[in-house]
Amino acid sequence: MAVFAREIIGREVINPQSELLGILRDIVFDKQSGSISALRVELEANLDSSAFPWELHDGMLQIPVDEVARVASKVHLKR
Numbered sequence: 001m002a003v004f005a006r007e008i009i010g011r012e013v014i015n016p017q018s019e020l021l022g023i024l025r026d027i028v029f030d031k032q033s034g035s036i037s038a039l040r041v042e043l044e045a046n047l048d049s050s051a052f053p054w055e056l057h058d059g060m061l062q063i064p065v066d067e068v069a070r071v072a073s074k075v076h077l078k079r
Helices: 002-008
Strands: 012-014 020-029 036-043 055-057 060-064 068-071 075-077
Touching: 002 020, 020 060
Parallel strands: 012 075
Antiparallel strands: 012 020, 020 036, 036 060, 055 060, 068 075
């Protein structure tokens, strides 16, 4: 899992319209199961975090892993 995390940190995060939301900066793991529970994204400077349905944690938008459509060269969100 550590290798996977290092490989995707720093990738761009985009919405279904291929608009850049920000850069993946951290991955949150569920301590009990060890599975990924959320992604922390540093938003682009021109975006308002209040326009999104997710919470800010440590200045980053925390997006539940269920919102991820796929991970390729970029992280694609479902909405």
